[in-house]
Amino acid sequence: MELLEKPCGGSGHFAETLPDTSANQCRNRPMASYQSLLSADPPPAFAYIEPPFEFNSQNVSKYPPEVTGSLVLNSISRRLGWHSLAGMRLLDLGCGVRLARAIVNLQMPIGLYAGVDVNAASIAWLKENVQDARLRFEHLDMHNALYNPAGAHPADDELSRRGLTGFDAACMLSVVTHQDPDDTRKLLRMLHACVRPGGQLYFTAFLDEAIEAYVDKEAGQPRAWTSYNPDFLIGLVAECGWAVKAIYAGSVLHQPALVCDRL
Incomplete structure (x- = not known):
């Protein structure tokens, strides 16, 4: 050519x-016009919450809650053997606000997240400000020497009677670390009624092989820091219908954790 x-x-x-x-x-x-180039695409979903509460230690709270919250959620998912949280139903007893903040603000996928806490103010705030059908919150008035000394002593089926049932797993983060053995048994039995057969439990605890069973380490402040002998705690868990299948050492951002199967 x-x-x-x-x-x-x-x-x-x-x-x-x-x-x-x-x-x-x-x-x-001819050059295309502005109107001819306009494309229809719905704006991305956006939500942001900033609860006015802080329940974590200084080692944790110095980082953004979304960062540590997503780290914990991803650790739970991985250690439970889940590919992701997508489609899974998780019950968080002693929820605080951190995991809810991570799920909402980072748009983390999850089937259902149900948070339960003795702190009435934080639960009321979450109920009013979280507009997400995947999240549910319940206040539980339960006695604890540190956080709720005037609290009630609910029955083992208190949560299941509210319709909190059929969960793939339950978790307790920094909860057993503030409980004596009797209160820990109560919590384990309550959660047993909420988790489906074949489901799992994930919780953190301070472990000390040098003690006989259980120690409340802050004599002047009951339940501020409790530790368990690992074998004693494994037996206590078994009494309540669970079997410990793995124990993970702690880190700066995550306490020692136990993974259990529902029997």
Whole structure:
């Protein structure tokens, strides 16, 4: 194919021009208008919550809650053997606000997250401000020497009677660390009624092989820091219909954790 030539200005030089191809023809098309280029696409979902509560230690609270919350949720999911939280139903007893904040603000996938806590103010705030059908919150008035000394002593089926049943797993983060053995038994039995057959339990606890069974380490502040002998705790868990199948050492951002199967 021959190239066409034409003079450039009056310099006597010649410039080569490309053959008249379809690519060149595109240059001659009319420019598209703004209205013709507008495309329909719904805006991405967006939600943000900032609960005015802080329940974590200084080692944890110095980082953004979404960062540590997503780390914990991903650890739970991985250690329970889940590919992800998508479609899973998780009951969080002693929920605080951190995991809910991570799920909402980072748009983390989950089937259902149900948070239960003795702190009435934080639960009321979450109920009022979280507009997400995947999240549910319940206040539980239950005695604890540190957090709720005037609290009630609910029955083992208190949560299941509220319709909190059929969960794939339950978790307790920094809860057993503030319970004596009797209160720990109560919590384990309550959760047993909420988790489906074949489901699992994930909870954290301070473990000390040097003690006989259980120690309340802060004599002047009951339940501020409780530790369990690992074998004693494994037996206590078994009394309540669970079997410990794995124990993970703690880290700066995550206490030692036990993974259990529902029997």
